Amino acid sequence: MNSNDITHTLSTYVTTQILKQPKRILKGDEPLISSGLIDSFHLVDLGLFIEDKFGVRIEDSELNADTFDTLDQLVVLIQSRQ
Amino acid sequence: MIVSVFAMLPTAAPIASHRFAALLHVVHVAAALLSSVRHAALFVTSVLAVYLLQPATPIAHLDFWLPSASLLLVVVVWCATQPLRLEAMRETLVTAGLIAGLVLGIGALGITTQLCCVVTRMPPPNILVVAAAVAGGVLTCILVVIVFAGHPARTTWLVFALIALLVAVKLNWPISGADAPQAETASPAPPPTFATIQWLGFSYIAFRLIHALRERALGKLPVMSLREFMTYVVFFPAIIAGPIDRVERFLKDLRAPFIFNMSDLVEGGRRLLIGVFKKFVIADALAIIALNDALAVQTQPGLWAWVLLYAYAFRIFFDFSGYTDMAIGLGRLFGIKLPENFNRPYLKPNLTQFWNSWHMTLAQWFRTYYFNPLTRALRMRNIAPPLIIFVTQTTTMLLIGLWHGLTWNFALWGVWHALGLFMHSRWSEFARARFGAQDASKLQWVTHLGGVVLTFHFVAFGWVWFALSNVETSLTFFRRLFGMP
Numbered sequence: 001m002n003s004n005d006i007t008h009t010l011s012t013y014v015t016t017q018i019l020k021q022p023k024r025i026l027k028g029d030e031p032l033i034s035s036g037l038i039d040s041f042h043l044v045d046l047g048l049f050i051e052d053k054f055g056v057r058i059e060d061s062e063l064n065a066d067t068f069d070t071l072d073q074l075v076v077l078i079q080s081r082q
Numbered sequence: 083m084i085v086s087v088f089a090m091l092p093t094a095a096p097i098a099s100h101r102f103a104a105l106l107h108v109v110h111v112a113a114a115l116l117s118s119v120r121h122a123a124l125f126v127t128s129v130l131a132v133y134l135l136q137p138a139t140p141i142a143h144l145d146f147w148l149p150s151a152s153l154l155l156v157v158v159v160w161c162a163t164q165p166l167r168l169e170a171m172r173e174t175l176v177t178a179g180l181i182a183g184l185v186l187g188i189g190a191l192g193i194t195t196q197l198c199c200v201v202t203r204m205p206p207p208n209i210l211v212v213a214a215a216v217a218g219g220v221l222t223c224i225l226v227v228i229v230f231a232g233h234p235a236r237t238t239w240l241v242f243a244l245i246a247l248l249v250a251v252k253l254n255w256p257i258s259g260a261d262a263p264q265a266e267t268a269s270p271a272p273p274p275t276f277a278t279i280q281w282l283g284f285s286y287i288a289f290r291l292i293h294a295l296r297e298r299a300l301g302k303l304p305v306m307s308l309r310e311f312m313t314y315v316v317f318f319p320a321i322i323a324g325p326i327d328r329v330e331r332f333l334k335d336l337r338a339p340f341i342f343n344m345s346d347l348v349e350g351g352r353r354l355l356i357g358v359f360k361k362f363v364i365a366d367a368l369a370i371i372a373l374n375d376a377l378a379v380q381t382q383p384g385l386w387a388w389v390l391l392y393a394y395a396f397r398i399f400f401d402f403s404g405y406t407d408m409a410i411g412l413g414r415l416f417g418i419k420l421p422e423n424f425n426r427p428y429l430k431p432n433l434t435q436f437w438n439s440w441h442m443t444l445a446q447w448f449r450t451y452y453f454n455p456l457t458r459a460l461r462m463r464n465i466a467p468p469l470i471i472f473v474t475q476t477t478t479m480l481l482i483g484l485w486h487g488l489t490w491n492f493a494l495w496g497v498w499h500a501l502g503l504f505m506h507s508r509w510s511e512f513a514r515a516r517f518g519a520q521d522a523s524k525l526q527w528v529t530h531l532g533g534v535v536l537t538f539h540f541v542a543f544g545w546v547w548f549a550l551s552n553v554e555t556s557l558t559f560f561r562r563l564f565g566m567p
Contacts, residue, residue: 060450
């Protein structure tokens, strides 16, 4: 899976499952955690989705804006562990 | 690095390049020496600070035993979490000897009347008792190495032991007159009073130790020396009020070559001065009119009650964030970039963002070791998400409240925020499904401002539980806020 596919998969999950706004378009550099768009509960859900979909583990200590805050940063993190 | 610099030099200047290499070598040696001196200075200062900053206690010699117990706990956790490395044995023995020497040295100050209270508030206990305690500490550490070597799962025992100790420290204990040092007078002992044990920085020390133990159990704890671990746990700028750094991040700075540079000096000095101003000028001035038990019952219903509340809200922010600024500034002067703890919390438009910007390192600690694992575990079962959010947020906030002290008011403060977070989460879910982000763009600044005002007042009302010592006084003050006697 290339970075565009990963971005698309993540973006679709966030807009439909977390934000419940399927028509919304997320920019790659849009802050997700520091802006409050994704709260702590949905952050764990996102971590579980990534584990399930990409086979990549994101530790509990990494579920924060310091590790990743945007879709672009999350894609880099996933690719670095695949 | 030297080789790459050589490659850039013109070949027609061999003598100059030779001198340049020699100069670089001197710089390297000086930097290594400076780093070594810096680390040694941080280690010794931090260990001494554990004693120097410990407040006086009503029980004799406790102001010596509590800091000593802090050091023993750090060594015990290090022994339980680090692999046995024969190549590092010499360094470990030197560090352990230095710690034991410092404890014995402070204990020995009790022999002289002039120097007995240079480090501790009260004269230390008898030096023979201190020597016996140090020997007991050494035996404990040997036992820990035997029991824990190669068994990372056993570190969970120590996590529970530390939690039990934390609970015990935060309980109200009866202190009889017989325990007090002045009990040697002929007057009869006064009736027992109740108080918590004032153990300097133990809440933060315990959380750093639990962090190390959990990371060891997960196989993520880096290998480090006893000196590095001790410096991390009792790092003197952060021992009183945090922040709670992560050990691998702290080690990165501690191990980096230390070179004085102007930007660190200027930024560190700037943060230190800002912290001093916030804490000792703004917060201490606001303290005069900030809400407390006495003012809460004396004040008349109406405007003055609101002044007390606002003064407390800003006082606690400037006091706590001032301490953090001082810690970050001091750390920066020594080349350690401690994590931020506050990010304009009173300007956030909702409670979720408030908790992403208030005491950030404590909130992140609870998310990492409690909220996230619990949410993960409950998500694996067929439980409705709103119920999971309610359970995880309520218990997390309740624990954060009780971390400040085991009282009904701290518990209510935690539950107050848990309910606020739950209501905000439900509202977000409802609003997102009905109003798109773009739909609200015209009114965005109005809703943002309204959110800031609403969030600030929700937090401020929460401080009533936090600032006052009992439920009855808190309810009385709430009535006075709204004009009732």
